[in-house]
Amino acid sequence: MSLNIGIIGLEMSGRTTIFNCLTSSGADTGRSRQEEHIGIARVPDERVDRLKELFKSRKAVYAEVKYVDLGASLKSAARDFNLSGKLLSELGAADALLCVVRSFKDESVPHPQGSVDPARDIEAMELELNFSDLAIIERRLERLGIQLKSARSTERPGLEAEAGLLGRIKKELEAGTPLRRQPLIESELKTISSYQFLSLKPLLTVVNTGEEDLGSTVEMEEALNRRFGDKCHRILALAGKLEMELAGLDETSRQDFLSDFNIAEPGLQKVLRASFDLLGLISFLTTGEDESRAWPIPRGISAPQAAGRVHSDIERGFIRAEVVSYPDLMRLGSYPAVKKEGLFRVEGKNYIVQDGDVINFLFNV
Ligand SMILES: Nc1nc2c(ncn2[C@@H]2O[C@H](COP(=O)(O)OP(=O)(O)OP(=O)(O)O)[C@@H](O)[C@H]2O)c(=O)[nH]1
Ligand SMILES: [Mg+2]
Structure with missing residues (x-):
């Protein structure tokens, strides 16, 4: 968007x-x-x-x-x-x-x-x-x-x-x-x-x-x-x-x-x-081999709606979102370290996305 x-x-x-x-x-x-x-x-x-x-x-x-x-x-x-x-x-x-x-x-x-x-x-x-x-x-x-x-x-x-x-x-x-x-x-x-x-x-x-x-x-x-x-x-x-x-x-x-x-x-x-x-906008982030990216969204939207910004298929087939906050990820330096600290979260379809969430969407189409 x-x-x-x-x-x-x-x-x-x-x-x-x-x-x-x-x-x-x-x-x-x-x-x-x-x-x-x-x-x-x-x-x-x-x-x-x-x-x-x-x-x-x-x-x-x-x-x-x-x-x-x-x-x-x-x-x-x-x-x-x-x-x-x-x-x-x-x-x-x-x-x-x-x-x-x-x-x-x-x-x-x-x-x-x-x-x-x-x-x-x-x-x-x-x-x-x-x-x-x-x-x-x-x-x-x-x-x-x-x-x-x-x-x-x-x-x-x-x-x-x-x-x-x-x-x-x-x-x-x-x-x-x-x-x-x-x-x-x-x-x-x-x-x-x-x-x-x-x-x-x-x-x-x-x-x-x-x-x-x-x-x-x-x-x-x-x-x-x-x-x-x-x-x-x-x-x-x-x-x-x-x-x-x-x-x-x-x-x-x-x-x-x-x-x-x-x-x-x-x-x-x-x-x-x-x-x-x-405009009341915040951004969530995605990262991977291909790209690291910021996605602007209105404050207060749910994880599946946010997924829809990435692709409508991901919203339709939304299963869950793996979420780490950007400051935690940077402070600890890797996903294993974040998991060890218990800061790696699995969120469902009612989760309200926060500014700076680094998200991996799991979906099934
Ligand atoms: N001295 C000075 N001149 C400025 C400044 N900002 C714009 N100008 C001048 O003002 C004139 C109009 O600027 P534009 O940006 O074309 O203004 P505009 O609203 O797009 O004008 P139109 O589309 O032609 O109606 C130009 O000659 C600019 O160089 C400024 O901060 N200081
Ligand atoms: Mg002009």
Whole structure:
């Protein structure tokens, strides 16, 4: 499973620059180049490297995140219906949204609002997401109204319940509460899941900072998170242009660069970690002669479901899972040593997989 994150933001906010920095790509930036770019970031994972070494696997396979830089902004989509259909369906398919907001100051780069104000732009982007959901709801309510007129008595309750729910969330959206902050129970979430509402998606706002902000990024992040952050919206600062240059350097120069500019953690790692947290993802590990590999999964899934990520046959024919925790395996250095300590576990189909479980699935098809 690769995660799919859609990049949105105002024109010339630095979306393509941030995309390049996350995926080590070299897409052209500037001059309003509103083209779509797709790139993959491998999630660096030291555990995979060390397992590969210990078990002499032929290759290391990391979790992947797919970033889509859509080019067009939501604002232009609102003006152009054809664009809006394509953009909405691409964004609708994303697991999370990454919104780039400009904070860098540069006279030579025009800002569509005429001035640089990250807080104003975050607010505006949140509103755009709410508006896009409101438009979908209004269209659906209209259709429901027509359907209800000719509905059979057996269909009526379902349609009425849906209209009631949509009416309720519409009111909240109009009052400025995005869907991800509305109290929705599981059955309601299921009813609305096919609409792919944008304000329901986890949102990561990346404030694209310039060199002039480097001394104050921590304070900036804290203030913006206090004002806009919630359990599914996190705000991060990233020096996009600087870090894009970083991606092209060798390891030693990269370290020097990071310390010269007082950057504690490279942007790619910071964004990946926040995306994993925001989406509630953990990883389990597999290892063998062929490969050592990390598998991202949502927190709380069972061993057979996790097995299904590796192959659907393994889920279908699941017998049991042999589980060792990564820290135990590394501390003791081998399976026999782990067994001797009694830390080798055999788990059944109700076992909830934990972050860092090294798993061997036994199955029968
Ligand atoms: N000084 C400075 N310029 C930046 C920074 N980030 C981006 N830029 C410049 O801003 C311009 C726009 O950057 P892009 O990454 O193309 O922005 P975008 O949002 O993809 O723009 P469009 O897709 O054309 O709307 C480019 O000229 C970048 O070089 C930054 O941190 N500092
Ligand atoms: Mg661009």
